[in-house]
Amino acid sequence: MEGRTTLQKATRATRMIFLMSGLAMASWAPMVPYAKARLSLDDASLGLVLLAFGGGSMLSMPVIGWLASRYGNDKVIGIAGALMCLALPALALVQTIAMLAIGLFYFGAMLGAVDVAMNAHAVEVERLEGRAVMSGFHGLFSLGGLAGAAGMSVMLASGLPLFACALSVSAVLALIVISQQTSLLRTANRAVRQSFALRMPRGLLLLVGALCFVSFLAEGSMLDWSALLLRDFRGYSAASAGIGYACFSVAMAMGRLTGDRLIAWLGPVWTVRAGAMLAAAGFLMSALMPWHATALLGFVLVGLGAANVVPVMFSAAGRLPDVAPAVSIAVVTALGYAGLLLGPALIGFVAHATSLPVALAAVAALLMLVAASAPVVRR
Known part of the structure; x- marks a missing residue:
């Protein structure tokens, strides 16, 4: 008991x-x-500076994977979470x-540290629960x-100073970390103890990471290009073009909150296969059908389809043999962030050479490769 x-x-x-973690990341926007x-x-200058955020996350993840395996996910979450609270007021x-x-x-390094450790901790909780809980x-x-x-x-619209708003959010973040850290599982000294070394991922770990790269690329496409598609190709005004990403975000949240029951019903393989195919259909609908409503419906399908692909991939990575969960999670998360950062730029190059709808249709083709590779999550 x-x-x-x-x-x-x-x-x-x-x-x-x-x-x-979601609260901290989104509060920066x-x-x-x-x-x-x-x-x-x-x-242009802002875009270059913003790369520092993703760079901090990606560079910290391999180190954090080893630290979490050596000293425990709970300690990494507590320390990195506390240090992260300093970032927003400073910014x-x-x-x-x-x-x-x-x-x-x-900020990116601390958020990346929390990201790796919390997902590795989630893998352990899911194992002990004996059922899918990662999507939730x-x-x-x-x-x-x-x-x-x-x-x-x-808060900003109400006239509060920026520093006061950032400080308020940080206080909430600190309260959550302090109140929850002692309830986390103690995992120190239960995983690998070898000295830290950067190694290229191989085999199944590399394949899962590549699939996460594509999945994060699809999410990044929605963030960076959905509004431009609506404004330039579907006749939306600049002020209302953000509704596309809002539709995607709400659909993804709903898909993830109900995802554990879906995975229990379909199983992980068909969850990934059906989800990737649904997201691909959403990209094709938004990119190729010229009507206002179909673009928004396509974004909803992308959100619902992509919602549970990454959680299932993370669970699969955490179960790979001969690799500590924190290390494998660090690898696939770093590759995923690479897709989030590099993907939108790659889409921009394709869009420049062809058109934005063609570039987004190409994302659908990549998602079909994810669907075809779905059996990897069973291993």
Whole structure:
């Protein structure tokens, strides 16, 4: 009975950490225009500086995978989560481009550390639960993202100073970390103990990572290109073009919150196969059908289809033999972030050579490869 109570507390704490991570990441988005105006950045300069965020995440992940395996996911979540709380207030105050880049690198590194450790912890919780729970965790991340963006926007619209808004969000993040860290599972000294070394992923781990690259690329495509498709090809105004990403985000959150039951019904292989095919159909509908409503419906299908692909991939990575879960999660997460960062740029090159609808249709072709490779999650 005591063991079951401990597991219930760990499951609840994992949900809260995923919620906290989504809240932290999304709270930065409404702050971007303020940073741009304060430092008088043009779009090109801002784009380069923003790469520091992804760079910090990607560079920290291999190291964090080893640290989490050596010292425990709970300790990494507690320390990195606490340090992450310093980032948003600092980013609200930076006065130079260099300091903004350093701040974003630090924020990305801490958020990446929490990301790796919380997913590795989720794999352990899922193993002990004996049923699929990963999609629900990722659903809480999506809800945190919606709450973070909306909450920060509301506070800023009410006239509160940027620093006060950032400090308020950080206080909430700190409260979640402090209150939940002691309920996390103790995993120190239970995984690999070898010295840290960067190694190229091989075999099944590389394949799962490549599939995560494509899945994150599809999500990044929605973030960076959905509004442009609606404005330039479907007749939406610039002010209303953001509704496409909103449709995608809400559909993804709903898909993840119901995903655990779906996985229990379909199994992981068919969840990935059907999800990737549904997302591919959504991309084709949005890219090739010239009507207003079909574009939005396509974005909804992408959100519903892609919702549970990455959670299932993470669970599969955490079960790979001869690799500590934190290490395998670090690899697939880093490759996923690479897709999130590099994918939209690759789509831009294809769009420049052809057109944006053709480029988005190419994403559908990549998702069909994910569907064809779905059996890898069974191994």
